[in-house]
Amino acid sequence: MKEIAIIGAGGRMGSWFTKYFVNNKNFRIKVYDTNMYSIAKQLKVKIEIDFNKCIKDSDIVILCIPLRMIPQMIHKCSLIMKRNSVLIDISSIKSKSFVSLSKIQNSISPICIHPMFGPGASQTTRLKILFIPVKNYNKELQFVRQLFQNFEILPIENAIKHDHIMAVVLGLNHYMNIIFADIISSHKYKDLEFYSGNTFRIQCILSESILNDDIDLLNSLFIENPFIKKEIKNFHKKFLKYYQMVNDKDDEKLEKKLKNVKSSIEEYHDLNSSYVKMYKFIDLLCKNKN
Numbered sequence: 339m340k341e342i343a344i345i346g347a348g349g350r351m352g353s354w355f356t357k358y359f360v361n362n363k364n365f366r367i368k369v370y371d372t373n374m375y376s377i378a379k380q381l382k383v384k385i386e387i388d389f390n391k392c393i394k395d396s397d398i399v400i401l402c403i404p405l406r407m408i409p410q411m412i413h414k415c416s417l418i419m420k421r422n423s424v425l426i427d428i429s430s431i432k433s434k435s436f437v438s439l440s441k442i443q444n445s446i447s448p449i450c451i452h453p454m455f456g457p458g459a460s461q462t463t464r465l466k467i468l469f470i471p472v473k474n475y476n477k478e479l480q481f482v483r484q485l486f487q488n489f490e491i492l493p494i495e496n497a498i499k500h501d502h503i504m505a506v507v508l509g510l511n512h513y514m515n516i517i518f519a520d521i522i523s524s525h526k527y528k529d530l531e532f533y534s535g536n537t538f539r540i541q542c543i544l545s546e547s548i549l550n551d552d553i554d555l556l557n558s559l560f561i562e563n564p565f566i567k568k569e570i571k572n573f574h575k576k577f578l579k580y581y582q583m584v585n586d587k588d589d590e591k592l593e594k595k596l597k598n599v600k601s602s603i604e605e606y607h608d609l610n611s612s613y614v615k616m617y618k619f620i621d622l623l624c625k626n627k628n
Contacts, residue, residue, distance in 0.1 A: 341366045343386075343396035345403060345411070348376025350457035350552065351428065352402035356381060358461055368392055393418045398485075400426045405558040409438040416442035424481065428453055430508060430555070431562045432470055436497035439472045448472040451482060452500065456551065466490045470500050505565035512559055513570060515545040536620050543623075 342359055346352040347369030359367050360381055368384040370392040371377050377385055386392035393399055393415055401411055408429050415425055425442065426449040427435045439448035452468040459465055467489045469482050475493075483491050494500045518541060522530060531542065548556075560566055583592040603609065 339364065339366055340397040341368065341395065342398045342400065343392050344369045344400050345371075345389075345392070345415075346401065347371050347383075348373050349402055351453070353377075354457045354459070355400055355402060355428075356383060361461075365398075368396070390418055394420060396420075396423060398424045398426065400428065402428060404554050405429045405431055405435075405562055406554075408435040412438040412442065416446055419446050421445040423447070424449055426451065430504060431558060432497035432500045433564055434562070436470065436472065444473075447474075447478065447481065449478055449482060450497070452504075458550075464488060464490055466492060468500065469493045470497055471495075501563055502565050504559075505563050505569045509559045509563050509566040510569045510573060512548050512551075512556060513566075514573070515541075515548045516556070519545040519549055536616065539623075540616065540619065 342365045344352055344356050344359070344367065347356045348371035352369070352371065356367065356369055356377075359365055360383060366384070368386050369377055370386045370389055374385065374387065377383075396419070399415055399419060401408060401415070403411060408427060412425065412427065412435060419425060422445065424447045425439070427439060428451055429435050430452055432450060432452070436450055439450055442448055450470040450472050452470070454466040454468060465488075467482070467486055469479055469491050471478055471493070479491070479493060494503070522542070522545075530538070534542075560570075580592075580595075582588075583595065600609070
């Protein structure tokens with residue numbers, strides 16, 4: 339039976355992976371965190387108080403720690419781990435961690451993945467994991483598929499492409515929603531919520547759920563991704579153009595712009611279908627509320 343060590347098991351994603359692997363009878367689980375009191379005591383796992391002991395005899399080591407600590411931790415673990423073991427990085431930005439993984443000795447297999455879900459995700463649904471090959475594409479992909487058999491594994495060519503994509507789907511998305519939350523927080527929130535329609539309600543749920551993320555993670559998405567500045571700069575450039583049209587009351591120019599945006603999105607998505615999905619989501623919210 340293989341042994342998995344989860345480093346940072348007291349954190350939110352560390353706790354999620356601990357619970358996930360506890361239910362897998364093919365592994366023995368042991369966990370470590372610098373804050374031992376943060377580890378869920380109700381789980382039947384071995385809690386190690388010595389980092390080196392936790393690492394050196396493990397077959398698989400999963401790093402669930404703050405992004406800024408990942409590169410040095412990869413190096414530290416690689417010096418302790420046994421031959422033919424596997425070191426897994428799950429961080430959301432790969433530019434630095436990928437370089438560190440690529441430098442570890444050949445006797446240890448590097449695995450570079452990014453779970454596209456948060457710690458609140460249900461373990462009964464089919465979740466998405468991004469896979470970035472480090473040294474041996476086929477070997478690493480096969481391992482990831484075996485370890486996460488019920489997940490949708492999506493390969494990405496390299497760490498640069500991964501971070502380019504994450505600059506938009508995580509960085510820009512979070513950036514806009516946090517600004518939205520900041521603006522509405524200066525209003526009478528209860529009045530806004532009471533008199534709002536469906537789109538505002540959904541936007542609030544999204545921004546509030548993003549604010550539920552660890553501050554350290556949010557910080558990393560904006561600071562550590564080398565491509566986020568370009569996306570944010572483009573956002574503000576477009577923002578100023580829209581502001582100018584509104585300020586000038588240039589309804590013709592604004593109408594033309596809105597039509598162009600609608601047309602561009604319609605090339606990839608059925609807008610009517612999205613509208614229907616929104617109301618299905620609202621119906622589900624109402625049922626859960628009742």
